[in-house]
Amino acid sequence: MHPQMWQLILIIVYGFFINYEKNSTMFGTYQPVAAGFITGLILGDVQTGLFIGGTLQLMSLGISNFGGASIPDYQTASIVATFITVTTGQKASVGISIGIPVALLMVEFDVIRNTIGIWMVDNAEAQAKKGNYKTVTAMQMFGVFLTVLTTGLPVALSVIFGPSLVRSILNVTPQWLTGGLSVAGGLLPAVGIALLLRYLPAKEYFSYLIFGFVLAVYVKVSLLGVALVGVGIALLIYKHEGQQTNAATGAEGMMEDE
Secondary structure, three states: OOHHHHHHHHHHHHHHHHHHHHHHHOOOOOOOOHHHHHHHHHHHHHHHHHHHHHHHHHHHHHOOOHHHHHOOOOOHHHHHHHHHHHHOOOOOEEEEEEEHHHHHHHHHHHHHHHHHHHHHHHHHHHHOOOOOOHHHHHHHHHHHHHHHHHHHHHHHHHHHHHHHHHHHHHHOOHHHHHHHHHHHHHHHHHHHHHHHOOOOOOOOOOHHHHHHHHHHOHHHHOOOHHHHHHHHHHHHHHHHHHHHHHHHHHHHHHHHOO
């Protein structure tokens, strides 16, 4: 696929916006699955975008930058991986294999941003003591620029040089290696689900996992159908537990009155 100029511009603009969105407005478009969806929508291949973004979303569950620690940037990886996959005509599983090293590489960009940020904060505090508030404002604005540049620059470079570079690499890459990447990409969703199950009370609700497995494998219900059944069960459990809590509260109130 040869994307048009307006598509390239939109993806680059989104690449600059996504880190600002992640650190400021937080509407949710910075999530990997949303990044894959939006990039796929721009390129006209939503299915590939959702597959890549959803898989990278699973890889990001349970990971957070507590204490300012730098973590893999799966949302930027979703943009880059979706763009390269769609424009080079590769399988989505190959795109996932591309996205993971991109996410890890983005850690270095975040470290550089935080390092420069330390100097900016020290400089702003020193100027604030002198009453030079214009410099403080300038440091704040430069911080915003640095934030958007952290993700915008890698996305822009990927859009400009990525497809041709990847095509050149793929032309000289042996079939066994690309096949291995496809297999590895196919296994990653299972790894992501396994990571998710580690943070969920799976043992307590194991019967529901079996129920969902039977629906998906033997009854051939679609994933959306299984998800809706799960939502229905969750609502029933929530309602039942709420009734039990209200009943217990009412009983305690009656005992106090007596």
